[in-house]
Amino acid sequence: MAQKIVSKYKEGKSPFVLSMIRLGRNKLAMAALFIVVFYIMLAAIGQFNIFHIKDIASNNDFDLRYMKPFQNIHHIFGTDNFGRDVFARAIMGTKISLFLGFLSGLLMIPIAIFFGSLSGYYSGWFDDIAMYIMSVIVAIPGMLIILSLIQVVGRSFFTIAFAFAITGWVGLARVIRGSFMQAKEFEYVLAAKNLGAGDARIIFKHILPNIFHFIIVRFVLNFVGVIKSEVFLAYIGLSIIGVPTWGTMLDDSKLELMSGNWQNLIAATIFMFLFLVSLNIFGDALRDALDPKLKNVV
Amino acid sequence: MSNLVEIYDLKKHFPIKAGLFKKTVGHIKAVDGITLKIPKGETVGLVGESGCGKTTAGRTITALYKPTAGEMFFDTSREDIDELLALKKKIKGLRESGTDSAQIHDLEHELVLLRKRMDMYSLPKRELNKRRRDFQMVFQDPYGSLNPRIPVGDIIGEGLDIHRMYSSKKERKEKIQDLMAKTGIDPAYINRYPHEFSGGQRQRIGIARALSLNPKLLVLDEPVSALDVSIQVQILDLLEKLQSDFDLTYLFIAHDLSVVEYFSQEVAVMYLGKIVEKASREKLYKDKLHPYTKALISAVPIPDPNKKRQRIILEGDVPSPVSPPKGCYFHPRCSECMEICKQEEPPVFEPKEGHTVQCWLYKGSKLADE
Numbered sequence: 001m002a003q004k005i006v007s008k009y010k011e012g013k014s015p016f017v018l019s020m021i022r023l024g025r026n027k028l029a030m031a032a033l034f035i036v037v038f039y040i041m042l043a044a045i046g047q048f049n050i051f052h053i054k055d056i057a058s059n060n061d062f063d064l065r066y067m068k069p070f071q072n073i074h075h076i077f078g079t080d081n082f083g084r085d086v087f088a089r090a091i092m093g094t095k096i097s098l099f100l101g102f103l104s105g106l107l108m109i110p111i112a113i114f115f116g117s118l119s120g121y122y123s124g125w126f127d128d129i130a131m132y133i134m135s136v137i138v139a140i141p142g143m144l145i146i147l148s149l150i151q152v153v154g155r156s157f158f159t160i161a162f163a164f165a166i167t168g169w170v171g172l173a174r175v176i177r178g179s180f181m182q183a184k185e186f187e188y189v190l191a192a193k194n195l196g197a198g199d200a201r202i203i204f205k206h207i208l209p210n211i212f213h214f215i216i217v218r219f220v221l222n223f224v225g226v227i228k229s230e231v232f233l234a235y236i237g238l239s240i241i242g243v244p245t246w247g248t249m250l251d252d253s254k255l256e257l258m259s260g261n262w263q264n265l266i267a268a269t270i271f272m273f274l275f276l277v278s279l280n281i282f283g284d285a286l287r288d289a290l291d292p293k294l295k296n297v298v
Numbered sequence: 299m300s301n302l303v304e305i306y307d308l309k310k311h312f313p314i315k316a317g318l319f320k321k322t323v324g325h326i327k328a329v330d331g332i333t334l335k336i337p338k339g340e341t342v343g344l345v346g347e348s349g350c351g352k353t354t355a356g357r358t359i360t361a362l363y364k365p366t367a368g369e370m371f372f373d374t375s376r377e378d379i380d381e382l383l384a385l386k387k388k389i390k391g392l393r394e395s396g397t398d399s400a401q402i403h404d405l406e407h408e409l410v411l412l413r414k415r416m417d418m419y420s421l422p423k424r425e426l427n428k429r430r431r432d433f434q435m436v437f438q439d440p441y442g443s444l445n446p447r448i449p450v451g452d453i454i455g456e457g458l459d460i461h462r463m464y465s466s467k468k469e470r471k472e473k474i475q476d477l478m479a480k481t482g483i484d485p486a487y488i489n490r491y492p493h494e495f496s497g498g499q500r501q502r503i504g505i506a507r508a509l510s511l512n513p514k515l516l517v518l519d520e521p522v523s524a525l526d527v528s529i530q531v532q533i534l535d536l537l538e539k540l541q542s543d544f545d546l547t548y549l550f551i552a553h554d555l556s557v558v559e560y561f562s563q564e565v566a567v568m569y570l571g572k573i574v575e576k577a578s579r580e581k582l583y584k585d586k587l588h589p590y591t592k593a594l595i596s597a598v599p600i601p602d603p604n605k606k607r608q609r610i611i612l613e614g615d616v617p618s619p620v621s622p623p624k625g626c627y628f629h630p631r632c633s634e635c636m637e638i639c640k641q642e643e644p645p646v647f648e649p650k651e652g653h654t655v656q657c658w659l660y661k662g663s664k665l666a667d668e
Contacts, residue, residue: 009486009487009488009489010484010486010487010489010490011489011490012449012487012489012490012491012494013491013494014447014449014491015446015447015491015493016447186442187437187438187439187442187443188442188443188444188445190357190362190435190437191435191437191443191444191504191507192445192456193362194360194362194430194434194435195430195434195456195457195460195507195510195511196427196428196430196431196457196460196461196511197427197456197460198427198460201460205445205448206445209445209447210445210446210447292446
């Protein structure tokens, strides 16, 4: 048969591109994404010390203690009991929260993929062991693991991120395991096997890309859990030392409130609330957009 | 004509696990001892109801499932097959007569060595993956058999990637486009994704993927049952054309008897994991021997309202493959059930040359040698 010589290829759109287009049509999600991006920029300001924000956040000025919001042009959100600028501290807190969420997600996902995919794909003895490990971790209250880890290893940034990762991976690993158990009987997986594909090829090329939406959504929503837990840790006095976080600000405010000073409380709460709400909205929209089963639902 | 594939006593039992320690409480006998010879260049049809084990049989034959028992010889010489089968028979005979176990043990060791050399199912995984080039499969569901995240060009080219069948990117692309053209897909669509194609086109992509490795045997697992009738004919015509172009041998699995009649030279009828009747197409459709085959063929609709005929209506459902009935598996639904059918499983008889049937009705005829 004569082969057609084709000069121009007709490009197709991949399912991922299509779901991103679907996501782009969701105006609420785009607004939420805009806020999230704004927060990422705030975190960048904190990280790279733009506007000397670090110095502002740690500068004690006892003459300007307990200043209420909107009274001084230099301290729009007011000052705390050491006279430090609350707005700058909240921005520094943004940086810590974002990094904690990001790092714990980054640590959590490989663990979850490793256990979830291998136990779902091979089942057998590896599955039994992995399931027992997961059951044990789930049986212990997550906070207890985090607290004991922090007590033992110390209250550094990495320890806390690691502690969140240790408690957070089980849920994702179970989802991945279940999806692998289903997917290994799919006809396109059998077809790859029939072509002579090895296990690594099947896992990484055929199954994982098709369940990656679980992982992305989990990564986004992981921020929510981590930020909330960090506040709790700070409240009982176990958060990262030496840097302002939203949690430590709330922790400080519990003493200040008695003297009628609510600057810390309000600043941290507003920052956190806006971020968590937009993240939740964006996460839900992302899940709807990426889930192949929902693609025809408007 | 020599046989490309010979399958002996193939069994696939899925264990049912239950309880705290996952004890095996039973087996689903999806394929329960089928023997099949597929002549080179021909099409063998495998027919049966839903749930009779056709798909499992196809997947076990292509070694997607590891069989519980059985041998498959692919392009093996007659002498080698006979040697192995004779040895197997000898061991079985010795076991029944109760000879000392040491001798049996030696023979079994010999059998394992022979199997490693010839039997596809005894090959190590790596070796088997290399041999998979020779037998490919076209799947039933055109929507489920293509990975939605990979462009069709890469789907078709995956086999080429795995077996490194090209020396340059350009050669790979040419091969893929050639396959696309041969199976009737516009090669310009090489970068498109599966969801942008219709069911019939997707099935063509599935066929192109299977052909990419230049297989000798193609197992077609109900390739047209999910398609419209008009598309079915197109796909069947394509398959027919490819058979002569690529010198292919087909194992055609279907539940639609009219499609099988149109397409296959030899037909095997399956019921509950067993092949109950096997003959060439002409013989089978002209005079069907097994009551089950009679019932199946009488159920095929004839497009002529004036034509009256007697229909044999099967009562009940296919029994559970977990605990199949005693004796002949078909006896609870059989219209010609006798006393012996309830007690003993019938052997395979060969009432006519090349026409085998597993039914007590043909008790007097000679036994098929298998």
